[in-house]
Amino acid sequence: MEKKVIGINERPPVGQWIPLSLQHTFAMFSASVLVPILFGIPASIVLLMNGIGTLMFIFITKGKSPAYLGSSFAFLAPAFIVIDKMGYEYVLGGFICAGAIFSIVAIIIKFVGVGWIDAVLPPAAMGPIVALIGLELAGSAASTGGIISADGGAVDPKMVIVFVFTLALAVIGQVVFRGFASAIAILIAIVAGYILAAVMGMVDFAPVTSASLFAMPAFMAPKFDITAIIIIIPASLTVISEHISHQIVTGQIVDRDLIRDPGLHRSLLADGISTMLSGCCGSVPTTTYGENIGVMAVTKVYSVWVIGGAAVCSILLAFFGQVSALISTIPGPVMGGISFLLYGMIAASGIRLLVDKKVDYSKPRNLAMTAVVFVTGLSGAAIQIGDVQLTGMCLATIVGIVMGLAMYIIDKAGWANDAE
Numbered sequence: 001m002e003k004k005v006i007g008i009n010e011r012p013p014v015g016q017w018i019p020l021s022l023q024h025t026f027a028m029f030s031a032s033v034l035v036p037i038l039f040g041i042p043a044s045i046v047l048l049m050n051g052i053g054t055l056m057f058i059f060i061t062k063g064k065s066p067a068y069l070g071s072s073f074a075f076l077a078p079a080f081i082v083i084d085k086m087g088y089e090y091v092l093g094g095f096i097c098a099g100a101i102f103s104i105v106a107i108i109i110k111f112v113g114v115g116w117i118d119a120v121l122p123p124a125a126m127g128p129i130v131a132l133i134g135l136e137l138a139g140s141a142a143s144t145g146g147i148i149s150a151d152g153g154a155v156d157p158k159m160v161i162v163f164v165f166t167l168a169l170a171v172i173g174q175v176v177f178r179g180f181a182s183a184i185a186i187l188i189a190i191v192a193g194y195i196l197a198a199v200m201g202m203v204d205f206a207p208v209t210s211a212s213l214f215a216m217p218a219f220m221a222p223k224f225d226i227t228a229i230i231i232i233i234p235a236s237l238t239v240i241s242e243h244i245s246h247q248i249v250t251g252q253i254v255d256r257d258l259i260r261d262p263g264l265h266r267s268l269l270a271d272g273i274s275t276m277l278s279g280c281c282g283s284v285p286t287t288t289y290g291e292n293i294g295v296m297a298v299t300k301v302y303s304v305w306v307i308g309g310a311a312v313c314s315i316l317l318a319f320f321g322q323v324s325a326l327i328s329t330i331p332g333p334v335m336g337g338i339s340f341l342l343y344g345m346i347a348a349s350g351i352r353l354l355v356d357k358k359v360d361y362s363k364p365r366n367l368a369m370t371a372v373v374f375v376t377g378l379s380g381a382a383i384q385i386g387d388v389q390l391t392g393m394c395l396a397t398i399v400g401i402v403m404g405l406a407m408y409i410i411d412k413a414g415w416a417n418d419a420e
Contacts, residue, residue: 005300005301005302006020006183006300006301006302006303006306007302007303008063008064008065008066008254008256008302008303008304009063009064009303009304009305010303010305011303011305012301012303012305012306016180016183017305017306017309018309019184019187020183020184020299020301020303020306020309021306021307021308021309021310021312021313022187022310022313023184023186023187023190023295023299024068024292024295024306024307024309024310025310025313025314025317025327026186026187026190026327026330026335026338027186027289027291027292027294027295027338027342028050028068028070028289028291028292028310028314029327029328029330030144030330030335031070031071031073031289031291032046032047032050032070032071032289032314033046033047033071033324033328034071035071035072035073035076035284036071036283036284038076039079039083039088039091039284040083040088041088041218041220041282041284042217042218043324043328044215044216044217044218044317044318044319044321044324045217045218045219045220045281045282045283045318046071046278046283046284047217047314047315047317047318047324048217048281048283048314048315048318048319049274049277049278049281049283049284049286050068050069050070050071050278050283050286050311050314051311051312051313051314051315051318052274052277052311052315053069053270053274053275053277053278053286054067054068054069054274054307054308054310054311054314055308055311055312056270056273056274056277057069057267057270057271057274058304058307058308058311059270060266060267060269060270060273061262061266061267061270062262062266063304064256064258064261064262064304065247065250065258065262065266065267065304066250066254066296066302066303066304066306066307067246067247067250067267067288067289067292067293067307068288068289068291068292068307068310068311069270069271069274069286069287069288069289070286070287070288070289070291070292071284071285071286071287072239072275072284072285072286072287074235074238074239074242074285074287074394075091075094075095075098075232075235075284075285077235077389078094078231078232078234078235079091079094079232081231082094082228082231082232085228086223086225086228087223088220088282089220089221089222089223090222090223090224090225090228091228091232092220092221092222092223092279092280092282093222093223093224093225093228093229093279094228094229094231094232094233094279095222095232095275095276095278095279095284095285096222096224096275096276096279096280097229097232097233098232098233098235098236098239098275098279098285099271099272099273099274099275099276099277099278099279099285100272100276101233101236101272102236102239102240102243102268102269102271102272102275103268103269103272103273103276104272105240105268105272106264106265106266106268106269106272107265107269109263109264109265109268110263110265114259114260114263114264117244117259117264119404119405119408120401120404120405120408121244121397121400121401121404122366122369122404122407123353123354123357123359124354124359124365124366124367124369124370125369125370125373125400125401125403125404126245126248126353126400127350127351127353127354127357127359127370128350128354128370128373128374128377128396128400129245129350129373129377129393129396129397129400130245130248130249130252130346130349130350130353131346131347131348131349131350131351131374132347132350132373132374132377132378132392132393132396133242133245133246133249133290133346133347133350133393134290134294134342134343134344134345134346134347134348134349134350135343135347135377135378136377136378136392136393137290137339137343137346138340138343138344138347140339141336141339141340141343142336142340143336144332144335144336144339145159145163145332145333145335145336145337145339145340146159146160146163146332146333146336147159147160147163147333147336158200158202158333159202159331159332159333160333161196161200162193162196162197162200162202162331162333162334162337163333163334163336163337163340164337165192165193165196165337166189166190166192166193166196166333166334166336166337166338167189167337167338167340167341169185169188169189169192169193170185170186170189170298170337170338170341171341173185173186173188173189174298182299183299183300183301184299185298185299186295186298186299186338186341186342189337189338190330190334190335190338193331193333193334193337193338194330194331194334197330197331197333197334202331202333203329203331204329205329207325207328207329208322208325208326208329210325211321211322211324211325212321212322213320213321213322214319214320214321215319215321216319217318217319218282219281219282220281220282221280221282222279222280222282234385237385237390237394237398238390238394239271239285239287240268241393241394241397241398242287242288242393242394243267243268243271243287243288244259244264244397245393245397246287246288246290246293247259247264247267247288248353249293249346249349249350249353250288250293250296252349252352252353252356253293253296253297253302253349254296254302267288271286271287271288274286290342290343290346291339291342292307292310293342293346294339294341294342294343294345294346295342297342297345297346297348297349298341298342298345354370363418364418365407365416365418368403369400369403369404369407372399372403373396373399373400373403374396376395376396376399377392377393377395377396381395382395383395
């Protein structure tokens, strides 16, 4: 029997809605709180603004685009430079300007349309770009899970056992579990992996005992400096490229053209407003999260009510320190095992896009575009623009656009040797 799909606007019963929302919360938590930890700011303000940003996203996209807005990693490198020279307040000013750029691009897309996406990013280029979203994160999942060693040393057998157990249970749950249990297989795997890790002495409960039960998030006012803004805003290109790819892969998963309905202009505008609001309050830029896209791909639960529930959980976690601290004690092998599956599902969605669009690889153009995009994204090639480095999926997207535009010009000029 095929797994039941919970549609975008379908509201599950409360008994199902809560665990489904918690499942998304667990999926986004580790990555979302890592960014403020790296910046040296409280995670509570980030959890609060991510939750508010997600609810705004759902409202602006008219409840048609299921996406969770989590902390963006794209701004880490330029932000560190500004922090060292001026302080985090000036980073916030740059974040606000970056969000404004998202919003301006969204307004331009509103009037220009999205037809250019099909022209400059044909399926032969978009398929590998979508796959790269998951593939370039695979190493991070393996590293977090402890199954590879950064310094080339021996791997801890305990970490491997927990990693494999969590991954295996998540996979088996998708295949064997029946009814609602199959929809929350990821949550079941996280809880079971956590229990196993605790039994093996891998969980440190000290952060829970030292955290306060209730605490207000720490707000911070932004400051503006033209130098800081110039350093920060080039990273906007990375997030815009990522946003387009995420909307396309999400549309592929939920079987809707989200680029046209509710529209790329609405989703990008929502991301821009969320980033500006985060900058005003002392948080970090937001972006649509691949982890939550992976959860939807695995579970076939696409409901914006569930995504909204995860946003509410994030807001509540911002005020309850001990609960947030408890979630933070989930060991890396548990979240690494789950991420291994989720990122793989995103990569598989890119391959599915190629199959569904019936890309003809007997045509040299398609073969060349897919090959070059894949190699660009996986080779480690990078382009430096000021203090921002374009690499991985972002650079591959730019290369794909350039190649797609070149093929479009060749077609219009009548130079193609494979024209029908």
